[in-house]
Amino acid sequence: KQEVTQIPAALSVPEGENLVLNCSFTDSAIYNLQWFRQDPGKGLTSLLLIQSSQREQTSGRLNASLDKSSGRSTLYIAASQPGDSATYLCAVLGGTSYGKLTFGQGTILTVHP
Amino acid sequence: DAGVTQSPTHLIKTRGQHVTLRCSPISGHKSVSWYQQVLGQGPQFIFQYYEKEERGRGNFPDRFSARQFPNYSSELNVNALLLGDSALYLCASSLSGGSIDTQYFGPGTRLTVL
Numbered sequence: 001k002q003e004v005t006q007i008p009a010a011l012s013v014p015e016g017e018n019l020v021l022n023c024s025f026t027d028s029a030i031y032n033l034q035w036f037r038q039d040p041g042k043g044l045t046s047l048l049l050i051q052s053s054q055r056e057q058t059s060g061r062l063n064a065s066l067d068k069s070s071g072r073s074t075l076y077i078a079a080s081q082p083g084d085s086a087t088y089l090c091a092v093l094g095g096t097s098y099g100k101l102t103f104g105q106g107t108i109l110t111v112h113p
Numbered sequence: 114d115a116g117v118t119q120s121p122t123h124l125i126k127t128r129g130q131h132v133t134l135r136c137s138p139i140s141g142h143k144s145v146s147w148y149q150q151v152l153g154q155g156p157q158f159i160f161q162y163y164e165k166e167e168r169g170r171g172n173f174p175d176r177f178s179a180r181q182f183p184n185y186s187s188e189l190n191v192n193a194l195l196l197g198d199s200a201l202y203l204c205a206s207s208l209s210g211g212s213i214d215t216q217y218f219g220p221g222t223r224l225t226v227l
């Protein structure tokens with residue numbers, strides 16, 4: 001059974017800092033890994049999708065890496081801003097149940113001015 | 114283009130009642146998935162549908178059912194509601210639900226069971 005863990009559970013940083021969010025998964029037989037952002041009480045916004053054959057993806061100030069063999073992914077946020085405050089979720093698409101994303105519990109990020 | 118839409122936004126029910134939640138995918142998307150997100154946790158997979166056929170089912174009781182219509186919209190039905198069914202119900206759409214597809218999520222329906 002796939003399990004996804006995110007560390008830390010919560011993070012508070014001053015504006016302008018670079019930060020790293022971590023995600024680990026137990027079964028390396030994945031098709032892809034996605035990072036999402038969720039604002040309080042809202043739906044999920046897809047940030048980055050990394051296919052299993054890729055090592056990293058970049059979008060603006062965000063960079064996500066994937067090491068499938070070790071079951072790890074990181075989301076790097078450069079020059080953080082108060083508007084980045086949200087919950088960040090990683091999810092893996094595995095091969096045993098078609099279309100099923102398995103999510104971590106998320107990291108609650110607070111960027112204070 | 115409109116994103117994934119869900120209705121209603123909020124819903125309050127009492128134990129034992131049933132509820133129907135609705136989802137309209139992004140235009141051109143043929144796959145819809147449903148997730149349940151309890152407060153403080155990550156979403157849990159309930160169902161995936163593609164071309165009106167169920168493709169995947171998560172570990173949820175038979176009280177949960179769903180269907181997809183010819184226009185690719187979908188309904189999630191929950192019977193005999195329990196307090197523990199209180200959650201944010203999320204719908205996601207993708208082109209085919211395949212491994213290269215990004216899943217796009219709607220804003221969710223907040224269900225409260227009293």
